[in-house]
Amino acid sequence: MSLLDIRDLAVSFGTEAGRIQALAGVSFSLERGEVLALLGESGSGKSVTAAAIMDLVPNPPGAVDRGAIIFDGIDLLALPPRQRRDLCGARIALIFQDALASLNPVYSVGWQIGEMFRIHQKKTGAEVQAAVIDLLEAVGIPDAARRADQYPHQFSGGMRQRIMIAMAVALSPDIIIADEPTTALDVTIQAQIVDLLATVRQRSGAGMIFITHDLGVVAELADRVAVMYAGRIVETASVFELFATPQHPYSQGLLASQPRVDVETPDLVPIPGSAPNPAALPSGCAFRTRCPRAQDLCAEVEPLLAVAGQGRQVACHFPGAFA
Amino acid sequence: MNQPLLKVENLSKHFGDAGAPVRAVDGVSFEIARGETLGLVGESGCGKTSLVRTLLRLNAPTAGTAELDGADIAHARGRALRDMRRKMQVVFQDPYQSLNPRMRVDRLIAEPWALHPDVLPRAQRPAEIARLLVAVGLRPEHALRYPGEFSGGQRQRLGIARALALNPALLVCDEPVSALDVSVQAQVINLLATLRRERNLAMLFVAHDLAVVRHVSDRVMVMYLGKIIESGPTQAIFNRASHPYTQALLSAVPTPDPTQRGRRKRIVLQGDLPSPSNPPSGCRFRTRCWKATELCAREAPELMARGNDPTLLTACHYAEPIGVSTN
Numbered sequence: 001m002s003l004l005d006i007r008d009l010a011v012s013f014g015t016e017a018g019r020i021q022a023l024a025g026v027s028f029s030l031e032r033g034e035v036l037a038l039l040g041e042s043g044s045g046k047s048v049t050a051a052a053i054m055d056l057v058p059n060p061p062g063a064v065d066r067g068a069i070i071f072d073g074i075d076l077l078a079l080p081p082r083q084r085r086d087l088c089g090a091r092i093a094l095i096f097q098d099a100l101a102s103l104n105p106v107y108s109v110g111w112q113i114g115e116m117f118r119i120h121q122k123k124t125g126a127e128v129q130a131a132v133i134d135l136l137e138a139v140g141i142p143d144a145a146r147r148a149d150q151y152p153h154q155f156s157g158g159m160r161q162r163i164m165i166a167m168a169v170a171l172s173p174d175i176i177i178a179d180e181p182t183t184a185l186d187v188t189i190q191a192q193i194v195d196l197l198a199t200v201r202q203r204s205g206a207g208m209i210f211i212t213h214d215l216g217v218v219a220e221l222a223d224r225v226a227v228m229y230a231g232r233i234v235e236t237a238s239v240f241e242l243f244a245t246p247q248h249p250y251s252q253g254l255l256a257s258q259p260r261v262d263v264e265t266p267d268l269v270p271i272p273g274s275a276p277n278p279a280a281l282p283s284g285c286a287f288r289t290r291c292p293r294a295q296d297l298c299a300e301v302e303p304l305l306a307v308a309g310q311g312r313q314v315a316c317h318f319p320g321a322f323a
Numbered sequence: 324m325n326q327p328l329l330k331v332e333n334l335s336k337h338f339g340d341a342g343a344p345v346r347a348v349d350g351v352s353f354e355i356a357r358g359e360t361l362g363l364v365g366e367s368g369c370g371k372t373s374l375v376r377t378l379l380r381l382n383a384p385t386a387g388t389a390e391l392d393g394a395d396i397a398h399a400r401g402r403a404l405r406d407m408r409r410k411m412q413v414v415f416q417d418p419y420q421s422l423n424p425r426m427r428v429d430r431l432i433a434e435p436w437a438l439h440p441d442v443l444p445r446a447q448r449p450a451e452i453a454r455l456l457v458a459v460g461l462r463p464e465h466a467l468r469y470p471g472e473f474s475g476g477q478r479q480r481l482g483i484a485r486a487l488a489l490n491p492a493l494l495v496c497d498e499p500v501s502a503l504d505v506s507v508q509a510q511v512i513n514l515l516a517t518l519r520r521e522r523n524l525a526m527l528f529v530a531h532d533l534a535v536v537r538h539v540s541d542r543v544m545v546m547y548l549g550k551i552i553e554s555g556p557t558q559a560i561f562n563r564a565s566h567p568y569t570q571a572l573l574s575a576v577p578t579p580d581p582t583q584r585g586r587r588k589r590i591v592l593q594g595d596l597p598s599p600s601n602p603p604s605g606c607r608f609r610t611r612c613w614k615a616t617e618l619c620a621r622e623a624p625e626l627m628a629r630g631n632d633p634t635l636l637t638a639c640h641y642a643e644p645i646g647v648s649t650n
Contacts, residue, residue, distance in 0.1 A: 216577030257509035
């Protein structure tokens, strides 16, 4: 049994333009100790997936329409809200992109990290203080005892992200979901945080869902990748297979549009057009209007995610190497 | 013709009180030739944006000069100022904030001509708007739409079309693709490359994404805490960078190739950026540098050729390409 098993998850939002399907039946699983990257561009449904797992889809206007989120054998969608919150709060942790917005400016960081222990483990006083300092040291904050008493604005962006990671690992969760945790950071700081996440993952053995649009970070950190487009997973593969032999034309397009810093890049081949309006998706395959391989069939029938080799799945009528 | 298009000498921009000013830009010198793309990289707070704003004359420089085609940017008045603005146009980072949502596209693109009516006779403007839209990969009929009807990538194309309306010699691009998705980013990069070739445009390309800068630039300069610490041809910077900061910056960029995982030697910098109002004595990078000695605290290293390559300028007492020796 997988640690997390998501089956046919669909989420929609009510908008002025009508109801839009943010997630249109997404299925994937996460094993213990595995890093799964959800890779996609704005509006592809990556963050909505995280929100649905954590029960953070704002309702209204959002709603989980169907599907199952099975965590360690328990269907989260079938749990009463209170029970689900206790379970998720202790065993699934979320790291956001914007650490400053996720920390409360009027409490010291030590107090905020201590909340985890006070609420979930009923620890008090000196016990909490010691646990907080241990954690801050573990995530590489120098002079932890003194800095625990400082407030979020007294830390740099990279340090704040370290604090978020400390809070996330405080209760030794089974799953860590990191939603673009390095996107707002400068490249030298990003490298530090990616290293820290790799260490955390090794030490804790937790499963990690890493949400990003950055192919470089995926290549550094992920074991497996699910590529998302317009609320669907279009390809899943091991990180090595995806980068070596992408099967879906969208995955191929993403890799071909990325310049590289370590070698001279030949001409970039962009994907033509832009992501479709989610309120007016094309019929059939959502990618077909930008796809070099699209045929009549693609407009008529939506391709479903189908097995394409060991551990690989592709949602395309004409998958395979680019001809 | 041998005269550089843009010549910047000892340019400084300080903010705040004279006692302990924030030295956002501190004695920067460089040139851009006609048709050349110069990439400017550096992390948050290094002074990229202050430098750009000073060049665009949105800030007055504290000291030093910048000349566009021989005209002093900071002191141009009247006709000379208008002329300078015509020759130097800007593409901003955020295509959602830089276009007035209530202005139809044809008016947006035509707006520069209202200030520079002599550039193009009124009768030719509609045809030129159509030509510009086609040049940036849009369609002539888009002239009748509003910015809200376009995607992010298309809006950036509109911003570029407007910047081209006056047929400038220099395009200042301040993070022009960082707000765009990867697949769309490549479209805009390719567009800029084409325009540059067709129009012999010079560009100052400011970005924090080193891979993008490598792809578009002829030459690259690296800024740290208000100073240029290394500059040279793109090949030299990316293959033989000799400043420890440039080396650390390059080593930190993740490679989109999982087979390289763990193989590259990453240089992890200690600590954070020092305050620009109280920079370290001598070399500003020394507080985070693994090569720093007592000499670095005493004497600021000059930006000059330090190795065999006369075009690679490095501001470091111990400049050396990586792999030559380590101790």
